[in-house]
Amino acid sequence: MRLSAPLLQDPALLESRLQEIPGDPGVYFMRDGRGDILYIGKAKKLRTRVRSYFRESQPHSPRIALMVQQIAEIEFIVTDTEAEALALEANLIKKHQPHFNVLLKDDKKYPYVCITWSETYPRIFITRKRHLGNAKDRYYGPYVDSFHLRQTLRLIKRIFPLRQRPKPLFKHRPCLNFDIGRCPGVCQQLISPEDYRQTLLKVAMVFQGRTQELRQTLQTQMEALAEALNFEQAALIRDQMSALEHLNADQKVALPKDTVSQDVIALARDDHHCAIQLFQIRAGRLVGRLGFFAEAQTVDAGEILQRVLEEHYQQVEPLEIPLEIVAQAPLPESDWLLHWLSERRGRKVNLVIPQRQQKAELLEMVERNARYELERSQRQVARNLSSLEDLAEILDLAELPQRIEGYDISHFQGANAVASQVVFIDGVPAKQHYRHYKIKNPAVQPGHSDDFASLAEVIGRRFRRYSQGPDREGFPDLVMIDGGKGQLSAVVAVLTELGLLGELQLVSLAKQREEIFLPGEPQPLDTDPEQPGLQLLRRVRDEAHRFAVSFHRQQRLQHSRRSHLEEIPGLGFQRQKQLLAHFHSLDYIREASVTQLKQVEGIGERLAQEIYQYFHPQ
Numbered sequence: 090m091r092l093s094a095p096l097l098q099d100p101a102l103l104e105s106r107l108q109e110i111p112g113d114p115g116v117y118f119m120r121d122g123r124g125d126i127l128y129i130g131k132a133k134k135l136r137t138r139v140r141s142y143f144r145e146s147q148p149h150s151p152r153i154a155l156m157v158q159q160i161a162e163i164e165f166i167v168t169d170t171e172a173e174a175l176a177l178e179a180n181l182i183k184k185h186q187p188h189f190n191v192l193l194k195d196d197k198k199y200p201y202v203c204i205t206w207s208e209t210y211p212r213i214f215i216t217r218k219r220h221l222g223n224a225k226d227r228y229y230g231p232y233v234d235s236f237h238l239r240q241t242l243r244l245i246k247r248i249f250p251l252r253q254r255p256k257p258l259f260k261h262r263p264c265l266n267f268d269i270g271r272c273p274g275v276c277q278q279l280i281s282p283e284d285y286r287q288t289l290l291k292v293a294m295v296f297q298g299r300t301q302e303l304r305q306t307l308q309t310q311m312e313a314l315a316e317a318l319n320f321e322q323a324a325l326i327r328d329q330m331s332a333l334e335h336l337n338a339d340q341k342v343a344l345p346k347d348t349v350s351q352d353v354i355a356l357a358r359d360d361h362h363c364a365i366q367l368f369q370i371r372a373g374r375l376v377g378r379l380g381f382f383a384e385a386q387t388v389d390a391g392e393i394l395q396r397v398l399e400e401h402y403q404q405v406e407p408l409e410i411p412l413e414i415v416a417q418a419p420l421p422e423s424d425w426l427l428h429w430l431s432e433r434r435g436r437k438v439n440l441v442i443p444q445r446q447q448k449a450e451l452l453e454m455v456e457r458n459a460r461y462e463l464e465r466s467q468r469q470v471a472r473n474l475s476s477l478e479d480l481a482e483i484l485d486l487a488e489l490p491q492r493i494e495g496y497d498i499s500h501f502q503g504a505n506a507v508a509s510q511v512v513f514i515d516g517v518p519a520k521q522h523y524r525h526y527k528i529k530n531p532a533v534q535p536g537h538s539d540d541f542a543s544l545a546e547v548i549g550r551r552f553r554r555y556s557q558g559p560d561r562e563g564f565p566d567l568v569m570i571d572g573g574k575g576q577l578s579a580v581v582a583v584l585t586e587l588g589l590l591g592e593l594q595l596v597s598l599a600k601q602r603e604e605i606f607l608p609g610e611p612q613p614l615d616t617d618p619e620q621p622g623l624q625l626l627r628r629v630r631d632e633a634h635r636f637a638v639s640f641h642r643q644q645r646l647q648h649s650r651r652s653h654l655e656e657i658p659g660l661g662f663q664r665q666k667q668l669l670a671h672f673h674s675l676d677y678i679r680e681a682s683v684t685q686l687k688q689v690e691g692i693g694e695r696l697a698q699e700i701y702q703y704f705h706p707q
Contacts, residue, residue, distance in 0.1 A: 093122040093161040096143075103143060106163050110136040114171045116178045118164040119156065119189075127156050128189040131178040133171050133425055139163060156189045172429055179400055199231030199380050200238060202296050204289060209282050210252055210275045211289050215242060228404065229296040233366070233380040233462070245295060246271065248328075249288050260677045297409045298350070298369045298376040304330055354394055355417035355456035357463040363390075364462040365397050368455050369411070380462060390418040395426065402430060410434040415441045415448055417456060472621075473516030480567075480622030483605070483614060486594060490567035491515055493625075495633035496547060497571040499641035500528075503538035507644055508547040509637035512565075513629055522563075525640045526550065541579035544570060549583045556587040566594060571630050573599040574606050581608045598630045654678075657703045664691050668700075679704045 096103040110117070112134045119128040119142075132138030142149075142157050149157065168174045182190050205211045207223035215238060216228075232238045246253065250273045257276035258264040266272035273280035273288075294303040307330050314323035350372070356365040362384060369377035381397050394416055402410060410430050420426060423440050430438040443449040477489045484490075493513040500506035512522035528543045548568075555564060570576050577597035584590040590608070597606045603623065604613035616623050654665045654675075671689045672678045678686075678700070686697035 093124075095122065095159060095161050096163070097158060097160070107136065107140050107143070110139055110163065110165055111167060112136045113167045114169070114174045115165055115167040116174050116181060117166075118181075119160045119187075120162040120164065121159045122161040124162070126185050126187045127159060128187050129178055129181050129185065131171070131174040133174075135165050135167070139165075153189070171425065172432075175399060175429065176403060179403060199233060200235050201228045201230035201232070202238070202242065203228050204293060206286075206289075210285055212252055212255060213242070213245075213289065213292060215239065227293070227406075229293075231379055231381070233378050233458075241295070245292055249292055251288065251292065252285075256673050260672075260680065296377075297406060298371045299408065300376060301372045350411040351413045351415055352411045353415040353451055353455045354398065355452055355459050356390060356393060357456060357459040358390070358393075359463065359467065362463070362466065363393060364459045364466060365393065366455050366459040366462065367397070367401065368451075368458075370451075371411075378458070382466070389421070391416075391420050394418060395420040395422060398426060402433070407433045407435065410438060412436060413439050413441060415443060415452055417452060418442070470515075473625075476516050476621040476625040478622075479620055480625055483616060483620065483622045484567070484594065484596065484607070486567075488566070490565075490594070492563075492565045493567045493569060493629055494565040495569045495571065495629040496544065497630070497633040497637040498528075498540045498543045498547075499634075499637035500533070500538055500543075501641070501645065502536060503533055504535040505641055505644040506533045506538065506543055507637060507641045508543060509633050509640060510547070510551065511629065511633045511636055513625075513632075516625060518632060523636060524551075525636075527644070540572065541575055544572070544576050545579045545583045548580050549587070552584065552587055552589055552593070555592075556589055564592075568593055568595050569626060569629050569633075570595070570597040571600070571633055572597050573604075574611075577606050577608060596626070598626050600630075603627065657700055659696050659699055664689075664696070667691055 096106060114131075114133050115135050116129060116131050117135055117139050118126055119130075121127050130138065142153070142160075166177065168177060200215050200217050202213065203216050203226060204213050205223070205226050207225040215235075230238075245251075250270060252275040253266045253272045254264070254276070259276075261277075263272065263274045263277050263279065267274045267277075267279070273285060275285065291303055291306070294300065294306075307326050311323045311326040311330070314320075314326065351370040353368045353370060354365065356363045358364075362382060365381040365383065367379040367381070368375055369379070379401070381401075383393050383397070398414065398420070410433060412434070414430075419442060420440065427438050427440055441448065443452050474489075477491070480486075481489050491514060495511045495513070496508060498506065498508050506528035508526040508528060510524040510526070512519045514522075526547045528546060530539070530542050530546050533539050533543055555561065568580075570580055574597070577595070580595065580597075581590060584593060584595070595608055598604070599606065599613070602613075603618055605616060605623070605626065606613050654660055654668065660668075667689055668678055668686075669675075672681060681701075683694075683697045683701045686692055686700055687694060692700070
């Protein structure tokens, strides 16, 4: 492949490229000589911003200076507004992950609260996966203190009657939660979607840091109900207000003289990573503590803080934006950020770099919390590194096994046989790379299992593409098979056939005595069960086993549901899915009347009669 020369080596070509860039808002791409994206940025005026990278008088950090030397091509996308450019830039960075961009990580140890506004009766739950399956759903967080978050949600579900279950417990009547006032009877639609959403809007105010505003709203509603002589409903709201006071009683930070809403942000960093803390203070009280991680590289602190604030405020409602941001360091594009936030909030938003004692002390507290988070992360990294080094010594590896893959088989006497592939990167589970496999070998069937053949099939399907070309993307440093010498021999045979045995480091871990076997070695390795390297292998093995068993149980459940339905004449796979989606279980289908069965899309009078007669024979 022919490489393009950097633009700095051809001033005439560079000037020509810069002249082609318009002065509109938008997003720009910096590419190297191979066409790979080095950097993605946004600008209010594209031409001015891009030209600034090539001015000799413009001071650059070492990271940006190195990038500029590699730029061989400049591309851009024009947008109508700066806000559109910000949203587009964030999406493109997450998609391409350029080397020179500040890359915020989705740290799975930080939980979010999700409210599924896309559903008729929204659910509220805690999750560690922040993915917008529907644009209407909202995620609040990430929250650092997961214990306090769970306590808060548990108390909120006592204060407000909310949907307690993702699926109904009974088909024709509500469960005990309705009888004790914990649920308004969502499963039987005893409350209208509009009234239920009004309750959820109040709950969302808690996670938006608007608890004081919520109390004022409830106070107004309580007084109106009392004037209307509806004392029972007024008493319920009074109890909600009292519980909200208890909800905030354990907040440790209070600034009684400060009534301005604030977000205070600071970071702590080492040579590679940084931990960012954002404290949400409303009416002088700490209502939220959010945490982020980023790759530090040689990026200035202000640039990291700017990226965190941009990504965070893109995800919040305008009312959640505070009127004041207290930052640890000056932001490189603070004017643009404040203009954008002020437009969204509808009021002026200010940025403060603390000088006064009170705010400086508050910022120091946030920075101290960031240091604690970074130190905790460093200790975890050190433990993982120790395990990897010990494992490399046990297996006599030339380099640390940064990517480890583990495989296991699960079945019930040959039925519903499946396999799992789990991936650990730098000693940490990388769940985005996990894979399931359904065993296709016709010899593996109910009453006849063959773990050796199943493992051979899965390994062949996983690594066949590597035998067909030089591409090694995602190639593991170590493959671990759950089993003993027999399972290992089956995998060795298929890798030999693919011509990959010499390129893959392969081991098996036997369950009974926790012994490590290597290809061609009749005896297990001499290891101590307490060695960090062996403990890491056991974690990989246990995770592969858990993942395989959970998928196998899921397949058994689906099979048991469909085994009866498949016997009904005229009921194909698609209509089986529609029936199960509508009734949620085989028991509900069995109890349904012909009229209820006809309510399912695609089920007519004749088919409904067939289904009913199958479960109710004369």
